[in-house]
Amino acid sequence: MKRRDFLKTCFSFLVKGALLSTTGYMYAKYVEPRRLTVRQYDIVHPLIPKQFDGCRLLQFSDVHAGYHDTVEQFQRIVTKINGLAPHVICFTGDLLDEPNKYEHVDTMTALLQQLDAPLGKFCIYGNHDHGGYGTDIYKEMMEKSGFRLLVNEWVAIKQGNEQIVVAGLDDFMLGKPNFSKTVQRMPKNTYTIVLIHEPDLATQASAYPFHLQLSGHSHGGQIQLPWIGPLVTPPLAKQYVEGFYDIGQLTLYVNRGLGTTRMPFRFLTPPELTLFTLKAGS
Template sequence: MHRIETAKMNRRAFLKKLTRTGFAAALATSLAYGYARWVEPSQLTVTHHTLSHPLIPRAFHGVKLLQFSDLHLGHYDSLKRFYHVIDRINTLEPDLVVFTGDLLHEANRYPHTETVAEALANIRAPLGKFSVYGNHDHGGYGTDIYRRLMERAGFRVLVNEHALVRRGQEAIAVAGGDDMMLGRPDWAKMTAGIPPATYTIALVHEPDSAVETCRYPIHAQLSGHSHGGQIQLPFIGPLMTPPLSERYYEGFYHVGGLVLYVNRGLGTTRVPLRFFAPPELTVFSLTNREK
C-alpha cells in the first residue's frame, strides 16, 4: 500500500513538473515571438565604421558615406517606420548616400510609389545619392518602376556602370553592378574607364558576389540582401540566408584584397521577424591612410 501511494505521488510530482516546464516553454516561445515580431524590427541601429586606404584622396578624408538597404516596403513594413528611417538618415548628416537594393517587396502591387519617391527625395547628401537593383526591384515587373522612383528621388541608378564623385580636384569612383539573381551583372563593364589608382567602391546587392568583385580593381564592396540572417540563434548563427548570401551575411569580410561590408537591411522578407539581427543604417568615415 505504501509503495502504491509513493508511486502515485512520484507520478503526480512528475506531471506537475512536466506541466510547469511546458508552460514555461510556451511562455518563453510567446515572448520570443512577440519580441521578434514587434520589438526588434523597430529597433533601428546605426553602426559606425572607417574605410581606410592610401588611395582615398586627402580631400575625402572625413567624408561620411551612409549605406541603407532592403526596405522591402509593403511586406509588413509601414510608411511610418519608413519616414523615421529618412529622418534618422538626415540627422546623421551624410555627405554621400548609397542604397544597395530591394526597396519595394512587390513593386507592381505597391500603391504608394509616389509617396516613397517624395520621401527619398528629402534625403540630403551633397556629394550625391546612388543606388543599385536588388532581386525584388527587378521582380514583379518592377524594373522600370524602381528606376523611375529612384531617379525622381534624386538617386542615380547604377547598372554595370560607375560615377566619379568629385571633391575639389580629386575623385573617388562609385560603381554599381546589376542584380545577380534577376539581372545581368557585368563587372568588366562596371569598371571600364575608371582612371588608374582611383579608390573604388562597388555596390552589389548580393554579398557572395565578392568572389567575382575581388578580381577587379575595386577596393570595397557594399552589399545587403542577407538581412543579417534575419533570425539568428546563439551558437547556431543565422537561420534565414537567401541565395548568394550564405557565405557572407553580416559585417566586414576580407575577400582577397577586397573589403566587403554586408548591411543587415531595414525590412523583413519571408516572415516579418527579426531576432538578434536588428535593422541597420551604416555610416562609413573615409580616411586617407599613408602607404
C-alpha cells in the first residue's frame, strides 16, 4: 500500500471511530435511559388461589430521582403504570438518589399518591433510601403516598376467603434485615411474594417459605456489551443481574429499574416496568 493510501485509510478509520463513539455516547445518555419498556409475564403456581387468578402485580424499582431524572419523567411513568391497571403495586427500593439533597419531596410524594392499586401498594428500603440520611424521609414519603413500608414483616392480601402474602426485608447494605423475624407467624401453604432490594440474597431467601422474590438494585448493569454482558454491577448483584432465576423452590425476578446512578448512561439495558399476572395452576 502506498503511503498516501495508508494515511487515507487511517484517517477514514479515525473518522468512523469518532462518529461511532459519539453516536454511542449520545444514544446511551439521551435515548436509551428514556426508552421505557414494559415486560409482562404470567406466574403460575399451585398455591395461587382461584380468587387471585388474573391478579396483576406491577413491580417498579430504582427510580433514583434527582440523578439526571426529572419530576416530569416520573409523571410519565406514573401515567404508564396506571394505564396498565395493576391490582397490586410493589416498589423494590431506591426512590431518591440522595434523599437529603432532593428538592422535590412534596411533588414526588404527590405523584406516588396518584398510583392506583385496589389491592394495595407495598415497598421496601433500598440502600439509597437509607443513605444520605434518607431513612425517615423515605418512610414519610411512602406512607403519605399510601404505600405499606415492609421492614422485616409480612402482610396478607385477601380476596373473599382466600389470601396471598407479601413480605419485605430491610436493606442488606445499610439496614438491619432479619429473615427469621420476617417469617414469624406467616401462614403456611400460602403463596408468598418477598421483596428484597439486593438480588443475590436469593440464595438465603430460598431456605424460607417464599415462592417469588422481587428485586432490583442491579440496573441490569446499566451498560452491557454484546457477548460480554454487564461491565459492572453493584455489590450483592453479582450473581443475579436481570430477569428470571430459579433457586430451589424460589423464583427470583430482577428488575432493571427506571433510573441511573453514578453514570447517567444505559446501553442494552433499557429501563423497565414489570407486570406479573398471577395464574392458579399446577
